[in-house]
Amino acid sequence: MDDVHHRDKAPIIVWFRKDLRTDDHRALASAAETGRPVIPLYIREDQAEAGPLGEAQAWWLHHSLTSLADRIEKLGSHLILRSGDAETVLQKLVQASGATAIFWNRRYDPVGIAIDKPLKETLSSDALEVVSFSGALLHEPSRVKTKTGGPYKVYTPFWRAVEAGGEPPEPVDAPKVLEAPARFPSSEALADWGLLPKRDWAADFAERWEPGETSAREKLEDFTESTIDGYRASRERTWEAGTSRLSPHLAMGEISPARIWHATRGLSKADTADVITFRKELVWREFAYHLLFHNPDMPTESLNRKYDKLGWTKGDKDFDRWTKGLTGFPIVDAGMRELWRYGTMHNRVRMIVGSFLVKDLLIDWRRGERWFRDTLVDADPASNAMNWQWVAGCGADASPFFRVFNPITQGEKFDTDGLYVREHVPELAELPSKWIHHPFDAPAAVLAKAGVKLGDTYPEPIVDHAKARDRALAAYRNIKDAA
DNA sequence: TTTTGAGTTGTTCGA
DNA sequence: GTCGAACAACTCAAA
Numbered sequence: 001m002d003d004v005h006h007r008d009k010a011p012i013i014v015w016f017r018k019d020l021r022t023d024d025h026r027a028l029a030s031a032a033e034t035g036r037p038v039i040p041l042y043i044r045e046d047q048a049e050a051g052p053l054g055e056a057q058a059w060w061l062h063h064s065l066t067s068l069a070d071r072i073e074k075l076g077s078h079l080i081l082r083s084g085d086a087e088t089v090l091q092k093l094v095q096a097s098g099a100t101a102i103f104w105n106r107r108y109d110p111v112g113i114a115i116d117k118p119l120k121e122t123l124s125s126d127a128l129e130v131v132s133f134s135g136a137l138l139h140e141p142s143r144v145k146t147k148t149g150g151p152y153k154v155y156t157p158f159w160r161a162v163e164a165g166g167e168p169p170e171p172v173d174a175p176k177v178l179e180a181p182a183r184f185p186s187s188e189a190l191a192d193w194g195l196l197p198k199r200d201w202a203a204d205f206a207e208r209w210e211p212g213e214t215s216a217r218e219k220l221e222d223f224t225e226s227t228i229d230g231y232r233a234s235r236e237r238t239w240e241a242g243t244s245r246l247s248p249h250l251a252m253g254e255i256s257p258a259r260i261w262h263a264t265r266g267l268s269k270a271d272t273a274d275v276i277t278f279r280k281e282l283v284w285r286e287f288a289y290h291l292l293f294h295n296p297d298m299p300t301e302s303l304n305r306k307y308d309k310l311g312w313t314k315g316d317k318d319f320d321r322w323t324k325g326l327t328g329f330p331i332v333d334a335g336m337r338e339l340w341r342y343g344t345m346h347n348r349v350r351m352i353v354g355s356f357l358v359k360d361l362l363i364d365w366r367r368g369e370r371w372f373r374d375t376l377v378d379a380d381p382a383s384n385a386m387n388w389q390w391v392a393g394c395g396a397d398a399s400p401f402f403r404v405f406n407p408i409t410q411g412e413k414f415d416t417d418g419l420y421v422r423e424h425v426p427e428l429a430e431l432p433s434k435w436i437h438h439p440f441d442a443p444a445a446v447l448a449k450a451g452v453k454l455g456d457t458y459p460e461p462i463v464d465h466a467k468a469r470d471r472a473l474a475a476y477r478n479i480k481d482a483a
Numbered sequence: 484t485t486t487t488g489a490g491t492t493g494t495t496c497g498a
Numbered sequence: 499g500t501c502g503a504a505c506a507a508c509t510c511a512a513a
Contacts, residue, residue, distance in 0.1 A: 146511060154490060154510055236492085284491085351492065390491085402505050403493045410493090469494085473505090480506075 010100040011037040011181045013093060015086075017112070019105045019135060019253035020068045021213040022075065024171035026133035027103035032175035039097055039181055040072050043090075044083035044193060049111055049381070054374040056343040057251070059202045060211050062195035064252050067212025069190075077178035080187040087119055094128060096185045101129040105253075108141055108289050109381045110296035138168035138257050138286050141293040151294040153396045158287050159280060171259045201340075208342045209248065209377060216249035224263050231274040238331075238346045239419035244278065247378035248344070250285065257282055288382035291396050298395075299385040300366065307394035309479045312364035321462055322357055323371055325425070328454075328461035330437050331411035332356050334424035341424070343377035348414050354391035355405035360468040362475060365392035393476065401476035404469045411437030427457045 012031040019025060020042075031038045042065060053061065069079040082089045090102060102123065107116065116132070124130045134140060144152065144161050152158040196202070209215075223244045227234075234242030249255045261282060264275050292298050302308055321327055325336035335349035345353070350372075357368045369388040373379045389395025415421055418436035422429040428436060430450035435442035439452055440461050447454065454460050 147513090148511080150511095152511085156490065157511055280491090348492080355493095397490070397510090399492080400490095400506080405492095406494065477506090 009036060011039050011097050012101040012103055013039045013041050013090070013097070013099045015090070015102060015104040016040060016042045016068065016079075017104065017107055017253070018251070019256075020064045021216075021254050021256070022068075022071050022174035023213060023217070024135060024256040024259045025105065025174070026135050026172060027105045027131070029172045029175055030131070030133065031101075031103050032178055035179060036101075037179045037181035038077055039093070039099060039185065040077055040079045040178075041089075041093065042068075042079060042081055043086055044081070044188075045086050045115070046084060047111065049109075054376065054379050055197060056202070056205070056375050056377045057248075057379050058195040059197060059205060059343070060209070060248055060252060060377045062190065062193070063211035064254060065190055067214065067254075071174075071213065072178065075175060075178040077180050078184050078187070080185055081190060081193075082188060083193070086115055087122060090119075090123060093185055094123075097181060100127060101131065103131050103133065105135045106132045107136060108293055110292065111381075113296075134169070135256055135258070136253065137289055138162070138261055138282070139165065141290050144286075144290060151290060152287070153291075155284070155287055155397050158290065159283050162283050162286065167265070168258045168261055171256055171262060202343070204341050205343050205377065208344065211248070211252070211254070213249070213254040216246065216255040219244065219246055219249065220255060220260060220263055224267060228264075228274055228278055229269075232277045235277075236348050236414055238348055238415045239417070239423070243347060245344075247380075248376075251378045251380045257285065285380070285383055288380070288386040291386055292382040298389065299369065299381055302365075302392070302394035303389055303396055304394045304398070306479055307392065310475055311362075311478075313362045315361050315363045318361045318462055319357075319363055319367060321459070322353070322361065322363075326459050327356065327463075328440065328459040329356065329407040329411075329465075330418075330421040330425055330428055330439065331407050331415060334415075334421045337424045339372075339375050343375065345376070346420070348410075349420075350387070351391060352405050352407060352410045354388060355399075355403075356407060358388075358392045359404045359472040360407075360463050360465060362468075362472060365389060365394070401480075402473060404472055406465060406469075408438045408465070425458070428452060 012034065014028050014031050022028060072079045082093065093099065120130050120132065139162065144158065144165065146152055152161065227242065227244065231242065234240055246255065246260065250257065261279065264270060264279055267275060269275055295303060322336060325333035325340065327333055331349065332353050335345050335353045339345045354368060357363050358365050365388045369384055372384055386395060390398050393399050393401045411421065418433045421436050428439060431439060431442065431452060432446065435446055439447065439458065440454060452458055
């Protein structure tokens with residue numbers, strides 16, 4: 001066997017990260033196309049995130065990797081698992097396998113960029129080809145620019161620019177088959193990684209979620225076929241499954257945004273308000289990465305620094321009650337308990353609990369951001385940071401300071417009959433709808449009949465909302481004057 | 484350079 | 499019950 005021939009048949013390592021799919025995976029598709037053996041690899045990196053991977057998402061990752069390994073097996077190859085520092089792992093694997101190329105899809109969070117950029121330089125040589133591909137976003141972040149060449153800070157013009165910029169690239173199908181190398185390098189065992197929680201607090205996650213790209217594609221199909229009809233209104237109804245529920249799949253890269261985008265484009269109803277509203281949501285994710293790309297410290301620093309002077313309270317006790325869903329405001333508690341139990345929260349309720357933490361309790365948005373990162377299965381460094389900054393008023397295109405959500409009004413508006421509260425706060429289930437969002441105002445007889453003892457079976461409210469609102473407005477006015 | 488119009492998701496108050 | 503205005507400027511993006 002001569003050298004050239006040998007090189008032609010040398011394996012390609014395809015390094016999977018938060019792109020745990022075979023569909024629309026350019027690195028994998030390009031590797032498969034060469035006809036050379038493919039070694040699919042996942043590295044449990046020492047530090048690939050801003051902070052450790054949240055526990056809820058660790059649960060998801062475990063199942064997602066299981067699902068990906070299955071798919072790859074069916075294609076004729078075998079997913080290799082390794083842990084450690086990416087460079088060391090890759091160097092070793094190149095040596096052990098005789099691979100002459102490494103392919104991966106780019107990531108756009110600051111920690112990922114800080115790892116990948118120098119890595120590409122270090123690894124690339126005459127003997128080793130390192131190629132990166134797009135696919136995590138609809139468009140490369142550097143592609144969307146204002147007329148003066150800068151990044152956008154306001155969503156609407158960003159959306160218009162995305163619309164005017166033409167369609168994102170068509171997704172590429174999963175390879176039909178992967179060539180196996182003569183010998184697979186050794187793999188660690190997923191079970192040894194300890195991604196599943198020791199205590200089985202995630203038992204209920206499986207009721208709501210099925211990680212993996214097969215499930216993601218099914219969800220997309222169901223959604224575009226039926227749920228999307230009426231989406232503009234139904235996505236606001238907390239008691240209904242009116243949203244796509246694709247976010248955790250997107251967060252782990254089990255489905256690509258381009259796949260979703262083009263699925264909505266291909267519909268006969270592609271230009272209805274419902275479908276456009278949904279595509280806008282997809283572009284919000286894009287906008288979050290655009291912001292993060294241009295403001296790498298967005299997860300930890302207020303984009304508008306003057307908000308650091310706001311004098312956030314530490315509020316440890318309040319924070320603790322917020323995380324446990326024991327604030328005494330039913331819609332807030334329902335949301336926080338949904339989050340704990342299912343690793344998710346209805347989008348509308350995320351705003352309500354966020355506003356409550358930041359404005360009613362005056363607690364630093366970063367604490368909320370961290371809690372969400374640890375408990376959400378769809379935790380995403382870009383979206384999470386952007387949205388917390390939005391609600392706190394310090395971010396891009398932020399919520400105006402005087403916009404303080406009223407947890408009672410919001411409950412009545414978006415959980416009209418209290419079905420959402422009844423599901424997640426069962427001790428209030430027997431209350432009539434009239435009182436379910438403010439049991440503290442209910443007549444004693446009504447509470448007694450529903451078996452509710454305030455301060456006993458369900459907490460008294462931890463703040464007086466009207467007073468808390470005034471306090472927040474004063475604090476926000478203050479920094480305006482200070483600045 | 485200056486100007487202009489606009490900006491995810493709300494609430495309260497008074498007529 | 500319903501409706502419009504006030505809430506507070508400020509900054510962004512494009513012309």
